[in-house]
Amino acid sequence: MHHNVVETVLGAVVLIVAVVFLGWAYSRSNAGDPGGYQLVASFDRVDGLDTGSDVRISGIKVGTVLSQSLDTDTYRAEVRFSVRDGVQLPTDSSAAVVSASLLGGKYLALTPGADDRMLGDGQAITLTQSSVNLEDLIGRYIFSGGGGQQGAAGSAMP
Structure with missing residues (x-):
């Protein structure tokens, strides 16, 4: 019987700590109405x-x-x-x-x-x-001959 009381009290303490932590995390998370x-x-x-x-x-x-x-x-x-x-x-x-x-x-x-x-x-x-x-900017640079090699090879073709 004594063993069950200790487990119940320990479980209650764990639940209280969890609720306090969730309240603290919610207040720090910018959730809800920010006002203004x-x-x-x-x-x-x-x-x-x-x-x-x-x-x-x-x-x-x-x-x-x-x-x-x-x-x-x-x-x-x-x-x-x-x-x-x-x-x-x-x-x-x-x-x-x-x-x-x-x-x-x-x-x-x-x-x-x-x-x-x-x-x-x-x-x-x-x-x-x-x-x-x-990504679009990099793609445009690569495919527009911005690397120099593609532009030089492309100018040699008739």
């Missing part, structure tokens, strides 16, 4: 930008990508994101999908404009720059 106000931007391509990706100004995280959808009228990617309260963006601000490193990972980079009017909740950023696909 929401903006929208449309792009031709958003390759590598995921829901939950950072929104940054000058490299500092100021928000989170909330959702992505396809506008079936224009066939452009529509990205909805949050910006924390206290960070006001002028109406002529721009947004770009930028690589965090060569290994992947993209984020939304915002560049504040100079207009006196500020964007409000639900408004759109109209100046956007789409994602650059590194």
Whole structure:
């Protein structure tokens, strides 16, 4: 009987530690509503930008990508994101999908404009720059004769 009580208490302690750990992990994970106000931007391509990706100004995280959808009228990617309260963006601000490193990972980079009017909740950023696909750039360089050898061999043929 004494053996069962010890096992029950030990099991309860393990469960409490697991619940505390899950609560701590959830609070650190940026899950849930990040707060602030929401903006929208449309792009031709958003390759590598995921829901939950950072929104940054000058490299500092100021928000989170909330959702992505396809506008079936224009066939452009529509990205909805949050910006924390206290960070006001002028109406002529721009947004770009930028690589965090060569290994992947993209984020939304915002560049504040100079207009006196500020964007409000639900408004759109109209100046956007789409994602650059590194594989396409490398392919274009290779197949355009950028290596030098293909261009020289190609010029010898009639």
